[in-house]
Amino acid sequence: MTSYTDQGVVIKRSNFGEADRIITLFTQNHGKVTVIARGVRKPTSKRAGSIELFNLIKASFIKGRGELDTLGEVQSLETFSTWRKHxxxxxxxxxxxxxxxxxxxxxxxxxxxxxxxxxxxxxxxxxxxxxxxxxxxxxxxxxxxxxxxxxxxxxxxxxxxxxxxxxxxxxxxxxxxxxxxx
Known part of the structure; x- marks a missing residue:
């Protein structure tokens, strides 16, 4: 399996199935990418908070066989919390x-x-x-x-x-x- 790492801003997300989300990121080196984040809607998911809309994240992605790559490890770099309540x-x-x-x-x-x-x-x-x-x-x-x-x-x-x-x-x-x- 081929993988890559990049940082990007979460620009869109939607629920998929019972526990997954489809996430669109605008990344620094790969442009706009749409990935599947498996299991992030489960209450025990540690990645869920990192992939909120507008967050800047650093993530690894696993190339998929189909259209969507899969979100691997993710780290939140910036949440822009100063304006989120306005x-x-x-x-x-x-x-x-x-x-x-x-x-x-x-x-x-x-x-x-x-x-x-x-x-x-x-x-x-x-x-x-x-x-x-x-x-x-x-x-x-x-x-x-x-x-x-x-x-x-x-x-x-x-x-x-x-x-x-x-x-x-x-x-x-x-x-x-x-x-x-x-």
Whole structure:
């Protein structure tokens, strides 16, 4: 069996079967990878806390015969606990990881986008009044780094609408906070 180790941010997770989870990570050296984490929903699982959404982890992965690799050992490097209790900041993080999940292809490394994601997650706790402008700037940086928008051109329209047209489906995270408030 072939295995590899990398660090990544948990950007998506869903339950699978009775005790497993499907985890999507945006990793430093392998880009976006989707893996199966076996047994993490069991009450005795030691890995469950490490694979929470937005966590930065270091993990080993075992290459699978099918589409999904298997999550091996995992170590939590950063949980970004300073902003997790603030609903608005969690919504900002959801917006960023949803966009990265939707517009990055599997297994294609984007080290600059990975570094940017870590920077964004670290800075969410420090956002002040003009946070909507900051989010727009972050989204634009991601689009530029992935080659979807030229760096020398100013973006003047609705960036979320541009991303929705790019992925051919609506973004759910920008509407999440609005639904919770109303």
């Amino acid at each position: 609903l608005g900041r969690v919504n900002i993080a959801y917006q960023l990881v949803e966009i990265i999940d939707k517009i990055t292809p599997d297994h294609q490394p984007h080290p600059k986008v990975f570094a940017m994601l870590l920077k964004f997650l670290s800075e969410i706790g420090n956002l002040k009044i003009d946070w909507e402008l900051e989010i727009g700037n972050w989204k634009l940086q991601i689009l530029q780094d992935l080659g979807y928008w030229p760096e020398d051109k100013i973006f003047v329209k609705d960036i979320d609408q541009f991303i929705e047209n790019l992925i051919n489906r609506p973004l759910h995270s920008p509407k999440l906070l609005h639904k919770i408030r109303h």
